[in-house]
Amino acid sequence: MSDKLKKEEPKRLQTYVTYDHKDIIKNIKLSTIYITSLQGIIHNLILDDENTILTIGDTFKKFDEIALMAKKKEEDNSYVPENPPELTKWEADLYCLYSILQTLKWHAGEQGLENVQETNVDEDDFKTVVEKMKKGVDTTEDMLKLQSMMTKGSS
Numbered sequence: 001m002s003d004k005l006k007k008e009e010p011k012r013l014q015t016y017v018t019y020d021h022k023d024i025i026k027n028i029k030l031s032t033i034y035i036t037s038l039q040g041i042i043h044n045l046i047l048d049d050e051n052t053i054l055t056i057g058d059t060f061k062k063f064d065e066i067a068l069m070a071k072k073k074e075e076d077n078s079y080v081p082e083n084p085p086e087l088t089k090w091e092a093d094l095y096c097l098y099s100i101l102q103t104l105k106w107h108a109g110e111q112g113l114e115n116v117q118e119t120n121v122d123e124d125d126f127k128t129v130v131e132k133m134k135k136g137v138d139t140t141e142d143m144l145k146l147q148s149m150m151t152k153g154s155s
Helices: 033-047 050-075 089-110 123-134 140-153
Strands: none
Touching: 033 050, 033 089, 033 140, 050 089, 050 123, 050 140, 123 140
């Protein structure tokens, strides 16, 4: 058979990597700056859109449900949640960032890397904002005020 009659194989695009979602990344070393950075990114994502500010309380309730289900699954591998919360794309993206943040914060705490800072915010200030969030009230100004009060106390 001549070379001209041989069918050429199409050139394949570059291959890509996938990951088994059941695997766990081990022995990772990260600067604690990632905690601060993730907190800032999450804060901006929440404050970026008036609609997300109004529903963030419900979003974090869903996150709590997911965490509770994960804990039950960890305790009983046969556990299958009946009605897991449905997340919008925005909520799923936020959950990804939030869960990474919580994992990093937990490990930092375990390693004694937390530096406790005094703030000018008291528990009532915080509770007021959380209650407003739960009711779906716009808390943009309250969050900015809290952030300002917290950073003033930590300088």
